[in-house]
Amino acid sequence: MSGYDADRALVRSLVREVADFPAPGVMFRDVAGVLADTGGFAAAVRCLAEVSAAFEPFDHVAGMEARGFMFAAPLAVHLGTGFLPVRKAGKLPPPVHHASYQLEYGTAALEIRDGVVEPGARVLVLDDILATGGTASAGVDLLQRAGAEVVGLVFLMELPELDGRARLGDHRVESVLD
Ligand SMILES: O=P(O)(O)OC[C@H]1O[C@H](OP(=O)(O)OP(=O)(O)O)[C@H](O)[C@@H]1O
Ligand SMILES: Nc1ncnc2[nH]cnc12
Numbered sequence: 001m002s003g004y005d006a007d008r009a010l011v012r013s014l015v016r017e018v019a020d021f022p023a024p025g026v027m028f029r030d031v032a033g034v035l036a037d038t039g040g041f042a043a044a045v046r047c048l049a050e051v052s053a054a055f056e057p058f059d060h061v062a063g064m065e066a067r068g069f070m071f072a073a074p075l076a077v078h079l080g081t082g083f084l085p086v087r088k089a090g091k092l093p094p095p096v097h098h099a100s101y102q103l104e105y106g107t108a109a110l111e112i113r114d115g116v117v118e119p120g121a122r123v124l125v126l127d128d129i130l131a132t133g134g135t136a137s138a139g140v141d142l143l144q145r146a147g148a149e150v151v152g153l154v155f156l157m158e159l160p161e162l163d164g165r166a167r168l169g170d171h172r173v174e175s176v177l178d
Pocket of ligand 1: 133134
């Protein structure tokens with residue numbers, strides 16, 4: 001088994017599935033066990049780095065609050081890029097770009113500070129889970145409105161049955177697990 005395959009198998013074994021959370025009918029994929037495991041967290045970052053290589057070069061890794069932060073920030077350090085936090089609405093002082101969206105189990109809104117991205121900066125968008133794609137497409141929209149060139153999207157886990165890719169247009173998407 002290659003190093004990547006071994007890392008991937010470890011990460012998969014640490015994701016917990018919880019039925020009917022946070023709403024009936026949702027199978028929640030809980031990544032807390034990946035983060036808590038010394039080897040598992042490092043393996044997840046190595047896997048993300050491996051799939052992110054297809055998008056190089058890029059200047060920043062952007063992560064969506066909150067779970068996106070947990071993987072995007074260490075990935076940015078690992079790759080030697082900057083990190084862009086895309087925050088849940090109401091956390092940042094103005095001026096901000098704002099986008100409301102629907103996700104698998106509710107509605108939410110994200111914001112990014114106007115001026116934080118230099119025009120034309122190449123940005124990789126990263127999150128833990130691609131479900132319906134509502135969160136990721138809102139993140140892409142915000143980053144583009146802020147002046148970024150989105151080079152692609154990377155997820156630790158994709159839920160193919162929810163077809164989140166359909167929400168992401170022509171953007172290239174890579175996932176470590178599905
Ligand atoms: O593809 P979608 O249907 O949009 O769902 C995916 C999003 O849902 C989760 O975030 P959540 O909003 O639950 O917040 P959290 O990161 O703060 O836990 C997850 O971290 C993704 O960002
Ligand atoms: N099924 C799911 N598990 C974990 N996070 C999610 N975000 C959206 N859908 C999710």
